[in-house]
Amino acid sequence: MEAYRRLQKTREELAGAHQLRDTETDDEMRQMAQAEIERLVADEATLLDELKVLLLPRDPADDGNVIVEIRAGAGGEEARSSPASCSACTSRMPDATSTRPRS
Numbered sequence: 001m002e003a004y005r006r007l008q009k010t011r012e013e014l015a016g017a018h019q020l021r022d023t024e025t026d027d028e029m030r031q032m033a034q035a036e037i038e039r040l041v042a043d044e045a046t047l048l049d050e051l052k053v054l055l056l057p058r059d060p061a062d063d064g065n066v067i068v069e070i071r072a073g074a075g076g077e078e079a080r081s082s083p084a085s086c087s088a089c090t091s092r093m094p095d096a097t098s099t100r101p102r103s
């Protein structure tokens with residue numbers, strides 16, 4: 001609900017900025033209003049994207065566990081070292097759910 005309220009507020013501000021730009025006679029004020037319009041249009045697009053994500057149905061598998069398999073590829077020493085470093089980084093991650101990575 002908060003994201004929708006922010007979108008509505010942004011749209012109201014955008015309408016006001018359009019009105020100011022269209023009615024103002026001072027060039028400096030018109031330029032400031034145009035800059036504000038550009039910022040608000042970008043904010044509106046960001047908020048619309050955020051709302052689209054929030055409107056997606058929740059996946060029941062989101063809370064499930066995941067098994068990740070990391071394998072070395074063909075390509076010599078570098079290909080073998082990448083999975084090892086990924087595995088080391090993953091095992092050092094903070095453990096918020098009190099589960100441990102399997103070796």
